[in-house]
Amino acid sequence: MPELRKDPITGRWVIISTDRANRPMDFVRESVKIKGAPHCPFCPGSEGKTPSEVLAYGRNGSGKDTPGWSLRVVPNKYPALGIEGGLDREGDGLFDRMNGVGAHEVIIETPDHNHTLATISERGVEEIFWAYRDRMLDLKNDRRFRYILLYKNHGEPAGATLEHTHSQLIALPIVPKRVREEVDSAKRYYNEKERCIFCDMIRQEMETKSRMVLENDHFIALEPYAPRFPFETWILPRQHSSAFENMPTPYYKSLSKIMREFLNRLDSVLAFPSYNFVVHTSPIGEEINDHYHWHIEMMPKLVKVAGFEWGTGFYINPTPPEEAARFLREAK
Amino acid sequence: MPELRKDPITGRWVIISTDRANRPMDFVRESVKIKGAPHCPFCPGSEGKTPSEVLAYGRNGSGKDTPGWSLRVVPNKYPALGIEGGLDREGDGLFDRMNGVGAHEVIIETPDHNHTLATISERGVEEIFWAYRDRMLDLKNDRRFRYILLYKNHGEPAGATLEHTHSQLIALPIVPKRVREEVDSAKRYYNEKERCIFCDMIRQEMETKSRMVLENDHFIALEPYAPRFPFETWILPRQHSSAFENMPTPYYKSLSKIMREFLNRLDSVLAFPSYNFVVHTSPIGEEINDHYHWHIEMMPKLVKVAGFEWGTGFYINPTPPEEAARFLREAK
Numbered sequence: 239m240p241e242l243r244k245d246p247i248t249g250r251w252v253i254i255s256t257d258r259a260n261r262p263m264d265f266v267r268e269s270v271k272i273k274g275a276p277h278c279p280f281c282p283g284s285e286g287k288t289p290s291e292v293l294a295y296g297r298n299g300s301g302k303d304t305p306g307w308s309l310r311v312v313p314n315k316y317p318a319l320g321i322e323g324g325l326d327r328e329g330d331g332l333f334d335r336m337n338g339v340g341a342h343e344v345i346i347e348t349p350d351h352n353h354t355l356a357t358i359s360e361r362g363v364e365e366i367f368w369a370y371r372d373r374m375l376d377l378k379n380d381r382r383f384r385y386i387l388l389y390k391n392h393g394e395p396a397g398a399t400l401e402h403t404h405s406q407l408i409a410l411p412i413v414p415k416r417v418r419e420e421v422d423s424a425k426r427y428y429n430e431k432e433r434c435i436f437c438d439m440i441r442q443e444m445e446t447k448s449r450m451v452l453e454n455d456h457f458i459a460l461e462p463y464a465p466r467f468p469f470e471t472w473i474l475p476r477q478h479s480s481a482f483e484n485m486p487t488p489y490y491k492s493l494s495k496i497m498r499e500f501l502n503r504l505d506s507v508l509a510f511p512s513y514n515f516v517v518h519t520s521p522i523g524e525e526i527n528d529h530y531h532w533h534i535e536m537m538p539k540l541v542k543v544a545g546f547e548w549g550t551g552f553y554i555n556p557t558p559p560e561e562a563a564r565f566l567r568e569a570k
Numbered sequence: 571m572p573e574l575r576k577d578p579i580t581g582r583w584v585i586i587s588t589d590r591a592n593r594p595m596d597f598v599r600e601s602v603k604i605k606g607a608p609h610c611p612f613c614p615g616s617e618g619k620t621p622s623e624v625l626a627y628g629r630n631g632s633g634k635d636t637p638g639w640s641l642r643v644v645p646n647k648y649p650a651l652g653i654e655g656g657l658d659r660e661g662d663g664l665f666d667r668m669n670g671v672g673a674h675e676v677i678i679e680t681p682d683h684n685h686t687l688a689t690i691s692e693r694g695v696e697e698i699f700w701a702y703r704d705r706m707l708d709l710k711n712d713r714r715f716r717y718i719l720l721y722k723n724h725g726e727p728a729g730a731t732l733e734h735t736h737s738q739l740i741a742l743p744i745v746p747k748r749v750r751e752e753v754d755s756a757k758r759y760y761n762e763k764e765r766c767i768f769c770d771m772i773r774q775e776m777e778t779k780s781r782m783v784l785e786n787d788h789f790i791a792l793e794p795y796a797p798r799f800p801f802e803t804w805i806l807p808r809q810h811s812s813a814f815e816n817m818p819t820p821y822y823k824s825l826s827k828i829m830r831e832f833l834n835r836l837d838s839v840l841a842f843p844s845y846n847f848v849v850h851t852s853p854i855g856e857e858i859n860d861h862y863h864w865h866i867e868m869m870p871k872l873v874k875v876a877g878f879e880w881g882t883g884f885y886i887n888p889t890p891p892e893e894a895a896r897f898l899r900e901a902k
Binding site: 242249319320338391412438439442514535551 | 571572573574575576578580581582583585586587650651652655662663664665666667668669670671719721723729742743744746747748749751767770771774778795796798799846847848850867869874875878880881882883884886
């Protein structure tokens with residue numbers, strides 16, 4: 239019998255449809271394989287093919303926009319938003335608009351074209367999270383912005399247009415709808431119970447154990463109770479922490495460890511799937527709070543999503559999260 | 571300069587990113603072409619390959635589950651939900667679950683494998699909408715259900731697994747999140763202004779004209795102000811009408827006309843794209859109201875949607891709706 243489950247944070251119901259395909263290999267469509275690209279604009283020596291860098295790590299004396307870096311952040315060459323100008327908010331009858339002002343940047347995670355995030359060294363992954371933080375802190379000085387979104391598309395089916403491993407950042411003058419919903423819902427829960435709903439969920443999941451995937455000193459990785467997608471996984475700090483960019487220094491190493499370990503298990507169980515992840519953190523100006531708990535939502539790209547889901551907010555997931563968790567726990 | 575626009579009903583902001591590809595031919599990936607299938611379970615003569623029919627039109631004396639029909643509705647052979655049993659709602663700590671009870675049916679729109687919804691006769695398309703109504707009215711007698719979702723996936727990239735043109739219906743014991751949000755938001759607007767927000771929008775769009783695509787005696791087709799996708803189109807009754815299944819008889823013919831005309835223009839402008847549509851109507855038990863206005867949301871499958879959108883509820887649309895509307899208006 240399929241099951242209907244409700245996500246306690248967003249209030250979204252999903253169907254966990256146990257009668258359909260659910261073994262990991264039923265999903266595999268296309269493994270992400272690095273083929274190499276002779277004219278890759280993200281490789282060392284091609285720095286001139288990207289807009290001028292806004293951040294680089296690892297240089298020992300080499301100049302801006304030249305080789306020698308271990309990580310590099312550049313503006314997106316085809317940005318979705320423009321960095322110049324005012325917001326010019328205005329109404330048009332029923333409607334509201336403003337200028338598409340924002341920042342759109344690319345974090346080139348390593349100079350080595352042959353790596354994926356799963357194969358970069360632990361220290362290298364830690365650097366990526368430091369770069370996220372540095373860019374967030376810098377962009378928060380711009381008073382036009384209300385939210386900074388960090389995300390990664392891995393593999394062409396997940397929307398990556400360049401093979402060289404990278405993440406992206408968009409700074410926005412609005413808070414995205416789904417983040418706003420999560421924060422508001424967590425706030426209502428807190429107002430009622432004076433507890434963080436994510437902290438409560440983490441406590442329950444650590445007792446139940448059936449949806450736990452990994453844990454280390456500061457983080458856990460778990461399959462949420464009502465996942466939209468097969469093998470959807472959340473990585474959360476174990477202790478309450480409301481903003482990614484404010485996490486204590488020792489957390490960077492822990493996050494790097496759990497991310498690498500998780501991705502290697504995912505690659506093993508699902509044969510190098512494409513995936514997306516997004517960082518959900520508190521909006522700018524609300525960073526310090528007791529109700530919202532920042533986390534990473536990881537979504538392997540395994541099933542075709544139709545307009546049905548867009549039109550309804552309703553998801554059919556063929557894999558119970560308890561089974562996905564077991565596969566990931568048992569993976570080597 | 572890109573623009574940020576807010577949908578007045580859902581409160582969702584989208585980026586209309588004018589600097590990116592936006593001419594219709596920039597999107598074309600794969601035209602939906604009917605290839606034919608020798609063992610199609612939806613073709614006449616193969617009635618035994620589907621579960622037994624729950625509705626058929628056009629029979630002149632031929633028996634159940636035999637050829638002779640012009641339209642046929644059958645339970646989905648691989649249903650996402652099970653029709654038997656009670657809901658058994660229960661809590662599990664923080665979480666809520668219930669049995670996956672529901673109906674999942676397929677509307678086989680025509681016996682002719684070579685048709686698409688765009689090429690079926692006007693009378694044939696009208697029959698499809700009558701079938702939607704008949705199945706809704708029947709399923710509403712089941713007190714376990716709160717919502718009936720009608721939708722169509724056209725073409726493999728949009729999630730259709732069988733080529734023979736068909737729509738689907740899911741009866742659910744819950745109201746899907748996005749529908750709930752729309753209804754609640756429309757209700758808040760009504761409580762404040764004593765007007766339907768959709769009626770206000772229609773009035774404004776018919777004056778502005780720039781986003782209008784088609785109109786006839788009872789319906790209009792328009793590009794919404796803040797569309798998530800290129801060429802996203804809504805078809806709405808011009809006069810307030812809160813429930814699809816309660817629309818007056820003459821509306822069926824009008825809806826059939828505007829749907830056919832719209833799909834033919836879409837095929838012409840975008841070279842036979844795959845698409846999804848969903849019918850948004852009032853939840854069961856709230857059918858008669860002054861605040862919600864039923865409509866069809868049509869979403870051509872033109873761009874790759876990444877986890878970014880899933881994780882944020884934030885969309886980047888490369889085609890301004892005014893341009894899409896112009897292409898569709900000028901199409902022959």
